[in-house]
Amino acid sequence: MPSATTEQPAPQRPLKYLGAYGPGLQSQVRQMVADNRLGGWLAQRYDCAHEVRTDRALYEYTTSLKNEFMRNAEPLARVAFDSKLHVIRNALGTHTTVSRVQGSKLKAKREIRVASLFKEVPLAWLRMIVVHELAHLKERDHDKAFYQLCTHMEPDYHQLELDLRLYLTHLENGGSLLWAAAAP
Numbered sequence: 001m002p003s004a005t006t007e008q009p010a011p012q013r014p015l016k017y018l019g020a021y022g023p024g025l026q027s028q029v030r031q032m033v034a035d036n037r038l039g040g041w042l043a044q045r046y047d048c049a050h051e052v053r054t055d056r057a058l059y060e061y062t063t064s065l066k067n068e069f070m071r072n073a074e075p076l077a078r079v080a081f082d083s084k085l086h087v088i089r090n091a092l093g094t095h096t097t098v099s100r101v102q103g104s105k106l107k108a109k110r111e112i113r114v115a116s117l118f119k120e121v122p123l124a125w126l127r128m129i130v131v132h133e134l135a136h137l138k139e140r141d142h143d144k145a146f147y148q149l150c151t152h153m154e155p156d157y158h159q160l161e162l163d164l165r166l167y168l169t170h171l172e173n174g175g176s177l178l179w180a181a182a183a184p
Contacts, residue, residue: 017165017172029169039175042167049179050123055080062112062130066137069153073137077109085115110137120179121167128160 015026032038052061059079066073112133118126131153139146150157167178 015169017168021162029166033169033173038166038170038173039178042163042170043178045163046122046124046179048122049120050126052123052126053119058114061126062134065127065130065153066134070134070137073134074108074110076112078111080111080113081116081119082113083116085113120177121164122179124156124160125164125167127154128157128164131157 012030015029018026018029029038032041052058058081059076062079063076066076112130114126114129114133118129131150134153135146135149139149147157154160171177
């Protein structure tokens, strides 16, 4: 008589962009990835990519948000798309302070860089990333005050962050860019 064996399911690959979310949501996302539905679902929620394509346009966009919500924050010296930022290393954007000695004074310049991948996403996601980096001008840590500032500047911040994480999961699992610019 053959022995009864139970087949163990293959271990599930972790969803690195969704690790902080509950098992129910992760299960739903795994099913959507398996059924090849995640990209289509996102494409239905967000219709097109934004028009902010150059570093200058990104600087103007970021400065306008900063002036609307954080007038007293230090001015930004530079805002740019950065092709060296890799989302794989969990860097959607960065904020830095560059200090230089000028005579007997120490001058600090603030810079924000956004991963080039985000040239071709919906405007809501670009706004979420810019809001995140602007919030770091006042709050260094990802704590309650930081997220309160983010939601003050973008009330749908948490939903947009989740949807962006779903898009990154879609890309990580072999999905195509959903809003890539058409070739001229």
